[in-house]
Amino acid sequence: MKILVCISHVPDTTSKINFTEGDTKFDTNGVQFVINPNDEFGLTRAMWFKEKQGASVDVVNVGGAETEPTLRKALAIGADSAIRVNRQATDGFEVAKELAKVVKDGEYDLVIAGRESIDYNGGMVPGMLAQLTNANFVNNCISLEVEGDKATAVREIDGGKETLTASLPLVIGGQKGLVEESDLRIPNMRGIMQARKKPLNVVEPSETSARTEVVKFEKPAPKGEVKLVDPENLDELIDLLHNEAKAI
């Protein structure tokens, strides 16, 4: 089985979010970038398929050279090789389009992406990629097993879960549950050394295809101070929730 894991290069959760150039660009100054958490669960599940079922695992990112350390980290975790499509994509469709080309060229059986990136939160790349490559698609995937060309996946739905079956090729929009937090791997020294020698192929992008563009960013209005209520006077809290917040 040939697996491709899509890796989004995103600001670390604790990053301060600021914008520059008249609120049209994300300010990367002082920001640490990491593998998108939803993708990391998928990458770790892919390692399981590699170790238990002999799958090959490649990772891919659509982005500039600055994303290579993130790909190297995925290699250090255990992926076999990496591909970087050299494009500063402007929307999810453009990313999906580039990935579709990589998937077709590499004839992958299973593509694992995260349900959404934690920066743009578009939640559209996995589904678009599935549709563009005529693959089956399962979103919000919290469990995945593959036997031969048959996959069994569990999808989180509002208020429960659903078990689905589909044949490969398959695209997954993954999330926590594919593996547990405690299963995530921190690259060890040997992995990091090996990752330096693993192939990282840069491919040139195809024609631009974006269908949306971000015109500007905005930060939410600063939040007011918390109103503290004395634990001996909980009637006040109920009054505030009822009359001021109109929440109960």
Added chain:
Amino acid sequence: MSVLVYIESEQGKFKKASYEVASYAKEVAGMMDTSVTAITFNAEDTGELGTYGVDKVLKVSNEKLSNFNAEAYADAIKQAAKKEGSKVVVLSQSADSKYLAPLLAVHLEAGYASNAVALPESTEPFTVKRNSFTNKAFNFTKITTDVKIVGLAKNSFGLKEAGGDATAEEFSPNLTDEDFSVNVESVDKATNKVTIADAEIVVSGGRGLKGPENWGMIEEMADILGAATACSKPVSDMGWRPHSEHVGQTGKPVASNLYIAIGISGAIQHLAGINAAKTKVVINNDPEAPFFKAADYGVVGDAFEVVPKLNEKLREFKEKNA
């Protein structure tokens, strides 16, 4: 040319989020000087949709669509959009809508703006405000394609009654075998519980509760308020509560009217997931807990003393205001 809105139903009945997307579609249609067409799947009575501005309902009744199927639903919605000549399709951001929207976008060669939080700033160009950076910022996205899809974030617009009548007609899309290549084997869903996705109020517990045996008072509060229960990540990681209750960046997002956090310190990953809740209350014995910076109302005190007392008072309040 009408604005098409995908109206979800469960067991044939509509949810509040369905009326919210209908209300939104009505105002978008007003900006574009056109009408609203809704598409429903195996819904029973569609009359109520008129109240929220729907002019016409395309009713799909098909046994094979009794379980949600993203590919088949997307195909049907595409055919409805073509039939109506719709340039704008509106849907919610439920798990199901998020699943089908990207498929639909490819079908319709449409640009898709997910997590929209307001009406379009303008329809020519079509620019809409969206949540991004996990609720830490907004972006204004211009959709440049002829057909546009807007995914409306829950609880960001509200319900607006327009008080009209909706006509209904049967609609039978042509579905192929390929539409059913992903099969639903089983659905595991608690039918009598309020879900985090649908809840108006969410009551959430953290490590400060010291153990799963202490969740009785959390469930009691949820029961009094008709709320869903949730928990922080460490609590689900330790197995005190099921994963399905984990809210936060890598868990479920919360966009309820009210979020009550009990014994949760407020790690940045947790706050990112619950930021979209309208009113936030924190009960914690540590006045330095970061949650107090994110909350609207706070009680500094021992949860084991405060929560039982608060439950008693909430019960009295509910009885008085029933």
